[in-house]
Amino acid sequence: MTSTDVPTPTSAMTKAVLDEADLPTHWYNLAADLPAPMPPHLHPGTGEPLAxxxxxxxxxxxxxxQEMTGERFVPIPEPVREVYRLWRPSPLYRAHRLERALGTPARIYYKYEGVSPVGSHxxxxxxxxxxxxxxxxxxxxxxxxxxxxxxxxxxxxxxxxxxxxxxxxxxxxxxxxxxxxxxxxxxxxxxxxxxxxxxxxxxxxxxxxxxxxxxxxxxxxxxxxxxxxxxxxxxALGSVLNHVLLHQTVIGEEALRQLEVFGETAVDVVFGCAGGGSNLAGLSFPFLREKLAGRTDTRVVAVEPAACPSLTQGRYEYDHGDVAGLTPLMKMHTLGRDFVPEAIHAGGLRYHGMAPMVSHGVDLGLITARAVEQREAFDAGLLFARTEGLVPAPESCHAVAGAVAEARRRADTGEAGVLVVGLSGNGQLDLPAYAEHLTGARTPATGDQPF
Amino acid sequence: MTSTDVPTPTSAMTKAVLDEADLPTHWYNLAADLPAPMPPHLHPGTGEPLAxxxxxxxxxxxxxxQEMTGERFVPIPEPVREVYRLWRPSPLYRAHRLERALGTPARIYYKYEGVSPVGSHxxxxxxxxxxxxxxxxxxxxxxxxxxxxxxxxxxxxxxxxxxxxxxxxxxxxxxxxxxxxxxxxxxxxxxxxxxxxxxxxxxxxxxxxxxxxxxxxxxxxxxxxxxxxxxxxxxALGSVLNHVLLHQTVIGEEALRQLEVFGETAVDVVFGCAGGGSNLAGLSFPFLREKLAGRTDTRVVAVEPAACPSLTQGRYEYDHGDVAGLTPLMKMHTLGRDFVPEAIHAGGLRYHGMAPMVSHGVDLGLITARAVEQREAFDAGLLFARTEGLVPAPESCHAVAGAVAEARRRADTGEAGVLVVGLSGNGQLDLPAYAEHLTGARTPATGDQPF
The missing domain is CATH 3.40.50.1100 (Rossmann fold)
Known part of the structure; x- marks a missing residue:
């Protein structure tokens, strides 16, 4: 390397960090804006809508x-906001180095939830x-x-x-x-x-x-x-249910404001990984509100593992949320509650079903889905780590892979535009998965389970 | 628990996050302001000052x-600042919950370096x-x-x-x-x-x-x-040397500005853990500049492990930086280069010597030192995790322990004032140390080594 190879400084902004005074005051409920009402959850015994x-x-x-509300905005209680302030607003980054490595004219942004105390959303x-x-x-x-x-x-x-x-x-x-x-x-x-x-x-x-x-x-x-x-x-349940998705919408609300700070008004595609659906929903639902209101034309892409393809291969029907069939029946994309996914590393994506509200969004054409192989996901994650410096969680690698493929396509076509990636967590406690990918070893991660 | 036990919301600010435009433009060199010049490094063969x-x-x-400069401020190259922006400015927090748990009138702040891509400073x-x-x-x-x-x-x-x-x-x-x-x-x-x-x-x-x-x-x-x-x-060396300490001063420069955002103008005590000395120096040297200029009367406390007490038990003399005696001779507090510390978990603090500039600061009375036992450090770290939500690295637990002891003392005396803690890293990859502390097991961590 000669001295001229040293990366050229840019004066461009790397990240938008909102002041904590800008923390959202409300969660957003997509159900209020959907063009068709949500199919209700059903009682597992009677098959009647759940009371x-x-x-x-x-x-x-x-x-x-909150699970059943039709209100558009739900106020976030102040004690919850007080705890959120420990890590929120979370940063939104412009992926300058990743863009350069891909040679893409697209502008890539990622919303990083790995700054939370446990490293995820x-x-x-x-x-x-x-x-x-x-x-x-x-x-x-x-x-x-x-x-x-x-x-x-x-x-x-x-x-x-x-x-x-x-x-x-x-x-x-x-x-x-x-x-x-x-x-x-x-x-x-x-x-x-x-x-x-x-x-x-x-x-x-x-x-x-x-x-x-x-x-x-x-x-x-x-x-x-x-x-x-x-x-x-x-x-307590960590994904799937409407109220869980509701709470995650702080991610997307912040991202919308942070993109404004970057001067971006039109987002082409939002990529989120999809297991139970809460991370994808949290990032994308506020973007869908803007789209449904006719203010934007953003596409939302759910990236799921090829080993557990509930959106791309499952059926949209009533199923139980658990294997034993104790939970209410929910209308969702499902591989069948007896489906046992391969032991991939992205444990958080190994779920037979999909959040009913995400499934409904897919059914209405608001969200499209893509499945990626584990190897493609980790290749994208490694590239991300070595350019942006943050090691994505295996789940998040799927969203990165979706964006990398789109950015490469745009490198060929010359199409610019804006891509937003949900980086739902960091991979500090998932490093053995990276080590396995690097060595090419194929030790099944039999312990991985969703959530 | 009744509903009245739910923590009361406060409208007080939790953290100060500077905009990346506020990232420091210069590193600060304490050597320029010290009342007595730094003793030079000596050639290991000739014993003459190093050229x-x-x-x-x-x-x-x-x-x-940079190792030898007497300049007060050294400009940070733009390509370095561009990378710093991936996680800097790092947040400064007010430890509201820790203060409540301690019942102290002191206001406790912590500067958190665990947001970096590898989780430390x-x-x-x-x-x-x-x-x-x-x-x-x-x-x-x-x-x-x-x-x-x-x-x-x-x-x-x-x-x-x-x-x-x-x-x-x-x-x-x-x-x-x-x-x-x-x-x-x-x-x-x-x-x-x-x-x-x-x-x-x-x-x-x-x-x-x-x-x-x-x-x-x-x-x-x-x-x-x-x-x-x-x-x-x-x-490349990760601590001890003057130029390493210099680079770390972005920590303290940011902290000074962030304390202003909180409206704090007078800091009573700064606590940092001390192993090789770079984290302590990075946080405290800008505070010492203010003190030497007569603008503040801040005390700086170096908290070291009782198992490796170079500042509290070592001698201030010329010694080698390595065991084999290959490095230059540096005047520093040392336990002797053959000293083998007990296998404590705070691997980053297990160093026989201390950065020469920190040692000089101790010798001049600008920095005082305290040694704490491992158990006290982890007790403080656990209390911190369960109140503030962040799991401190074992090294950082020492700084927390120093501040907790001082805050408890002030709970007794009623003395308020401001304490600043250097939280040099997070403990996500050190969780077995916490597990051992919780179970009371005593498995020596034989693998731990400084840096």
């Missing part, structure tokens, strides 16, 4: 109301859920987790609102991926390997499947069984 | 000049060093690393400036702590377990100490041997 009371043993009243809803539960007198939250992204987010949020947090973690992950378990415990969470001896469901699974390393469906059953009969306990 | 040419085989001319100098090397035509950087904080920072910086980066990592860490090695490799760094067969020094160590798991001193010898005879290679 608020049906969910009362599991969720606090405020969250049930999950706390956006965990904090809200912990707050509403605490405000209604709940003392204990239960949940399930696979790799531990969701469990660590809820443990963090519970610590701040004085709640106990009890997490059933799929045994395969509990044993093989200890870092996120340690993170949950550092925040005071109590973590059980599932199936456990602590619940009737768990004991039943252990008897029926001796030596099982568990599954997310089993862990759901245990967490639900632990919470339902206890008046001081409630259950 | 610039003596360092030329190891460092580029620009860094040698190390890239502040790695980026500068990579830039100057690339600008002078160097193609390959070599360095040593223990736990991997420094090696991953230099790998990241090298990736962005098109340099090869070759890291000799102490074998004990290489084998037992794979995550930071994977991070180095994700950025394209080449990592060797040290001692290696690749150098004469390494082969000699393997012959003399069969089965050794290495030491930082051995790894230094290998990295230096690899770079010195190669005209296209240079060696």
């Amino acid at each position: 608020a009371g049906d969910m009362a043993p599991l969720f606090p009243a405020a969250l049930i109301e 999950k706390p956006n809803t965990a904090v809200a859920q912990a707050y509403y539960n605490a405000a209604e007198g709940v003392r204990r939250l239960t949940t399930e987790t696979g790799a531990g992204q969701w469990g660590s987010a809820l443990s963090f949020a519970s610590a701040l609102f004085g709640l106990e947090c009890e997490v059933w973690q799929v045994r395969a992950s509990y044993d093989s991926k200890p870092y996120r378990r340690m993170l949950m415990e550092t925040f005071g969470g109590v973590v059980h390997a599932s199936p456990s001896e602590l619940t009737a469901a768990g004991r039943g699974f252990l008897e029926r499947f001796p030596g099982t390393t568990g599954s997310l469906g089993m862990a759901v059953s245990e967490a639900v069984e632990s919470a339902a009969p206890d008046p001081e306990a409630r259950y | 610039a040419g003596d360092m030329a085989p190891l460092f580029p001319a620009a860094l040698i000049e 190390k890239p502040n100098t790695a980026v500068a060093q990579a830039y100057y090397n690339a600008a002078e035509g160097v193609r390959r950087l070599t360095t040593e690393t223990g736990a991997g904080q420094w090696g991953s920072a230099l790998s990241f910086a090298s990736a962005l400036f098109g340099l090869e980066c070759e890291v000799w990592q102490v074998r004990a860490s290489y084998d037992s702590k794979p995550y930071r090695r994977m991070l180095m490799e994700t950025f394209g760094g080449v990592v060797h377990a040290s001692p290696s067969e690749l150098t004469a020094a390494g082969r000699g160590f393997l012959e003399r100490f069969p089965g050794t798991t290495g030491s930082l001193g051995m790894a230094v010898s290998e990295a230096v041997e690899s770079a010195a005879p190669d005209p296209e290679a240079r060696y």
Whole structure:
């Protein structure tokens, strides 16, 4: 290298960081603007539309109301905003170096949720859920987790609102991926390997499947069984449901304002990875509001793993959210609740179904979907790490891959324009996945589970 | 919990995030303002003051000049500032929840360097060093690393400036702590377990100490041997030297401005953890400038581990920076270069010596030192994680412990005032240390090594 090879400085802005006074005051509810109403959730026993009371043993009243609301904007309580300020507004970056590496005329931006205390977008809803539960007198939250992204987010949020947090973690992950378990415990969470001896469901699974390393469906059953009969306990879910998607819309609201700071008024494509759907929804729904109002013509692309292609290969029909069939029936794109995806590294994307509101958006033509192979995702993630300096979570690599492919296409056609990528989390605790990709080894990540 | 127990919202600001236009334009050199001149480094062979040419085989001319400069402010090159913008200015937080938990009238602020791509302050100098090397035509950087904080920072910086980066990592860490090695490799760094067969020094160590798991001193010898005879290679060091401390002063420059945003004009005490000294220096030297100019009366407290108490128990004398005695002689607080600290988790603080400029500051009475036990440090870190939501690196826990003790004292006396804590990194890749603290187990972390 000679001295002339040193990258030329640019005076262009790298990131837009809003002042915390600019933190959104409301969550946005896409249901209010959809051209066709959302198909209702159905009672698993009667097949009739679900009533608020049906969910009362599991969720606090405020969250049930949000699950069913038709209001366009829902105010964010001040104690939730106070916690959000620990890492929000999160930065929106212009990917100058990635653009140069791709030789693309497109302008690429990424919204980075990895600055949260647990390194992903999950706390956006965990904090809200912990707050509403605490405000209604709940003392204990239960949940399930696979790799531990969701469990660590809820443990963090519970610590701040004085709640106990009890997490059933799929045994395969509990044993093989200890870092996120340690993170949950550092925040005071109590973590059980599932199936456990602590619940009737768990004991039943252990008897029926001796030596099982568990599954997310089993862990759901245990967490639900632990919470339902206890008046001081409630259950919490980290994706899929309407109220979870609602809480994530702070991502997109901030991104819209930050793009204005960059002087961008027209976004061509928004790319988000899609597992349960909450990250994609959080980023894209505010962009869809602008599109539905006729102010923009933004396309939204859901990028899912080829190994778990619910949007590109699944059927749009009523299905249960869990393997055991205990949850309400929800109309969604599903591979069937018995579908067991390959053990890819993007554990957060290994879900048989898709958030009903995302599915509805796909059905209405507001969102398109693309499936990418794991190798393509990690190739994009590596390129991103070596140009932008941030190591994307394996889930986020899918969104990056979608944008990289589009940016390359535009390098060929000369088409400029604006691409926005949802970088939902960082990969600091997923480094073995990168190491495996680099060495080309093919050790199945059997412990990976969604959420 | 009843609904009245839910934390009361405050309208007070949580963090100050400067716009990237406010990124410092200059590094600050404390040497220019010290009331007595710095004792010079000495040639290890002749014992005479070191000349610039003596360092030329190891460092580029620009860094040698910075090592010896008396200029008060050194301009930050625009390509370095461009990379800094990926995470800088880093946020300064008001620790509202920690203050409430301690019941202290003191106002506690923390400057958080964990937002960098590798999660610590190390890239502040790695980026500068990579830039100057690339600008002078160097193609390959070599360095040593223990736990991997420094090696991953230099790998990241090298990736962005098109340099090869070759890291000799102490074998004990290489084998037992794979995550930071994977991070180095994700950025394209080449990592060797040290001692290696690749150098004469390494082969000699393997012959003399069969089965050794290495030491930082051995790894230094290998990295230096690899770079010195190669005209296209240079060696890089992550702490101790004057130019490294210089690069870290962006931390304190930003903190001073951010405290103004909070309306604070008088800081009582600045707490930083001290290993090699670069993090402490980076935060505190700009505060010392203000003190030496008579504008403030801030105290600076270096918090070191009781297991490696160079400032509180060492002697202030000339010593080598490495175990083998290959480096120049530097006047510093030292436990003796043969001192082997206990295997504490704060690997970044396990160094026998202390940066000469920090040592000089202690000698002049500008900096005071305190040693804390590992248990006290992790107790403080856990309290911090469960109140502020961020998990501090084990090194940073020492600074937190210093501030917590002072804040508790002020809870007793009723004394208010302002405490500033250097949160030099996050503990995402150090979670096993927290797990061990929580369980009370005492598995020596034999792999930990400074840098």
